Amino acid sequence: MCRWLAYSGRSVPLEAVLFQPEHSLIDQSLNARLGHTTTNGDGFGVGWYGRHSELPFRYRCLHPAWSDTNLRETARAVRAPMFVAHVRAATGTPTQETNCHPFRFGRWLFVHNGLIRDFPLLRRDLMMAVAPHLFRWIEGSTDSEIMFFLALTFGLERDPRSALEQMAGFIEKVGHRYDVQFPLNMTVCVTDGQQIVAVRYSSETASRSLFHSTSFRQLRALYPEDPRIIAAGDDAFLVLSEPLIDVQDVWEEIPEATILMSKGGELQQEKFVPRMPKAEV
Structure with missing residues (x-):
């Protein structure tokens, strides 16, 4: 998908991650190995944080990365x-x-x-x-953007974990109301420039x-002369x-129904449990 x-x-050029590795994100846009689709050519986007702006910058385009x-x-x-950074394979909404x-x-x-299954059927209830x-x-018409704004509605800026769990629980409740057996499939990531919060759930x-x-x-021990790894620092x-890259023990798969929270070099990984919003919607 x-x-x-x-x-x-540490601050690194975006190309060090997006283009230079052997199986970079740009390579994945053409040759994904683990994705539901091999090609992800329905647009892309990059968002980054700089020292001269409170708001993150974005570069998005509807063309293949x-x-x-x-x-x-x-x-x-x-x-x-x-x-x-993200490369898109559309699931029923326009390429724009x-x-x-x-x-x-x-x-x-x-x-x-991922996707919200039968999104056109659920869209009105979710948007309202x-x-x-x-x-x-x-701005757009995707299920993904509605997921983001539901999480914001449920307090993302105060408590990301709680907001994401409420977002998932609410989508599942609406889906079941319309007899959608498995409403939600997602890996998501949110960041405010200080922390990364990622979830794997379906x-x-x-x-x-x-x-x-x-x-x-x-990685630095394996590739002591690689300037990209040196520049990123040990806490990257x-x-x-x-x-x-295809190197054993460098990557760890995140388990099903897990939330990962990374901030200031500290990493937490806990069970992700969808639940209904605190206030009735």
Whole structure:
């Protein structure tokens, strides 16, 4: 369906992650090994945090990532200590720039791989649950963006874990109301420039693939002369749909129904349990 990644560490050129590894995200846009689809050519996007702006920057385009020369130039020029990137395979909504990830609200960025099943059937109920003060900021027509704005409605900016669990629980309740057996399949990531929160969850317990890096110290020991690894630093961290290089023990698969929270070099991994919103929607 889609492929995505999120990076935190020392400031590095975006190309060091997006283009240069043997199985980079750009390679995955053409040749995904673990995705539901091999090709992810229905647009792409990158969001990053810089030192001169409170808000994250974005570059999104509806063209395939592998053919966009401006993306390569941007990735070569821009350095950032935290960024997310996404290559899209559409699941029934149009190929247009406003449907490309990452989605943004304030300091928050959001990417998603998966789907809300029978989304056209559930769309009205889900959209009507978005808080009125947030509704005006919805730009596109994807299920992914509605997931983001539901999480914001349920308090993402205060408590990301609680908000994401409530978002998932609400979608499942609406889906079951319409006899959709397995309403939700997702790997998602949200970040505010300080933390990365990622979830692997599906109603049918068969989520899309998701991994995180284990140790950049180990990578540096394996590749002591690689300037990209040296530049990232020992505390660098990646969470991603597919590994970027084929090296054992560098990547750890995130289990089904798990939330991962990374901040300031600390990593927590806990059970993800969808639940109904605290206030009735």
